[in-house]
Amino acid sequence: MASKKRAKPGKRPTTSRRYPNPTIELLCERASVRDFKAKKIPARVLGHILEAGIHSATGGNLQPYSIVKVESPATKAKLAEMCTQAFIGRAPVDLLFCIDWRRNERWARLDAAPFTATQSFRHFWISMQDAVICAQSIETAAASFGIGSCYVGTVLDLVPKVRRLLRLPRGVFPVVLLCLGYPKTRPEPRAKLGSGTVVHDERYRDLPGAELRRAFDAKYAAFKLEPTPLFLERLERVCRNVGGAPLARKALARVKRTGRIAPAQHRFGLHYVADGMPLGNERFLELMEQAGFGWFRKYKAK
Numbered sequence: 183m184a185s186k187k188r189a190k191p192g193k194r195p196t197t198s199r200r201y202p203n204p205t206i207e208l209l210c211e212r213a214s215v216r217d218f219k220a221k222k223i224p225a226r227v228l229g230h231i232l233e234a235g236i237h238s239a240t241g242g243n244l245q246p247y248s249i250v251k252v253e254s255p256a257t258k259a260k261l262a263e264m265c266t267q268a269f270i271g272r273a274p275v276d277l278l279f280c281i282d283w284r285r286n287e288r289w290a291r292l293d294a295a296p297f298t299a300t301q302s303f304r305h306f307w308i309s310m311q312d313a314v315i316c317a318q319s320i321e322t323a324a325a326s327f328g329i330g331s332c333y334v335g336t337v338l339d340l341v342p343k344v345r346r347l348l349r350l351p352r353g354v355f356p357v358v359l360l361c362l363g364y365p366k367t368r369p370e371p372r373a374k375l376g377s378g379t380v381v382h383d384e385r386y387r388d389l390p391g392a393e394l395r396r397a398f399d400a401k402y403a404a405f406k407l408e409p410t411p412l413f414l415e416r417l418e419r420v421c422r423n424v425g426g427a428p429l430a431r432k433a434l435a436r437v438k439r440t441g442r443i444a445p446a447q448h449r450f451g452l453h454y455v456a457d458g459m460p461l462g463n464e465r466f467l468e469l470m471e472q473a474g475f476g477w478f479r480k481y482k483a484k
């Protein structure tokens with residue numbers, strides 16, 4: 183089935199789109215959904231979605247992840263409150279994807295096999311990939327039933343609370359939440375950098391500056407943020423903390439010249455604040471160790 187779509191201004195370029203098959207259409211038309219109908223997802227449908235996701239590729243076919251399926255209104259409300267994102271509570275199903283080496287460790291014990299996966303960065307890295315690959319298959323499988331979804335990464339800022347709420351034992355570490363539900367309204371797909379920017383032929387190549395600028399300008403064509411005194415003061419402070427007075431001066435001069443805060447200034451200066459993000463590093467390692475993951479410590483064989 184090929185179809186033609188017209189994207190609305192501010193979301194994606196208004197070129198008409200033709201798709202060679204329904205899967206490509208599903209993938210290219212997807213958008214995060216945060217506005218859900220009260221309608222439940224039938225157990226049979228959810229079962230198909232979960233089975234399809236679990237069939238994803240996984241390093242060594244080890245499946246070192248678990249999914250905590252949350253449908254209880256009380257638990258969803260707690261998650262929503264903790265993450266300060268109300269749509270989590272309104273989604274009929276919330277899925278928490280976790281790295282899970284506990285199950286494999288127990289299996290290893292049953293078979294009298296040696297086990298060090300929680301002490302290995304390599305294993306950690308692959309298991310994170312496995313969890314996310316499964317989550318994304320579930321997103322797509324859900325979309326094939328007309329079910330919308332939205333990831334929530336905020337769980338990473340709430341590891342102890344999430345572990346307590348959902349009783350995650352040692353060896354299990356939360357990665358991301360995926361909220362599922364039938365969309366009340368269907369959002370327009372968001373503009374993305376295209377394959378001309380993201381895909382490199384045969385070897386990595388930096389785009390020339392002007393091309394890079396065009397690509398980001400096209401992606402953020404609809405972005406507008408008034409330079410209020412509060413925003414400017416915050417931007418100035420973050421720039422100063424990261425790049426000293428020269429960066430702060432340059433950032434404010436740019437705002438003055440263009441009359442607006444640039445999208446990258448917003449992303450890294452006001453939203454994912456560049457001076458704050460790395461400060462969480464040590465805390466994350468602490469939380470990881472509490473959950474039984476000590477891969478960043480020097481390994482000592484017994």
Ligand SMILES: Cc1cc2nc3c(=O)[nH]c(=O)nc-3n(C[C@H](O)[C@H](O)[C@H](O)COP(=O)(O)O)c2cc1C
Pocket residue numbers: 212213214215216267332333334335336358371372
């Ligand atoms: C790892 C990850 C974490 C995310 N966390 C949140 C979140 O906490 N809250 C939210 O509303 N959206 C969250 N999102 C959704 C993104 O905001 C969304 O994917 C992005 O803006 C692009 O929009 P699109 O999904 O409609 O293409 C997250 C997405 C990913 C992949």
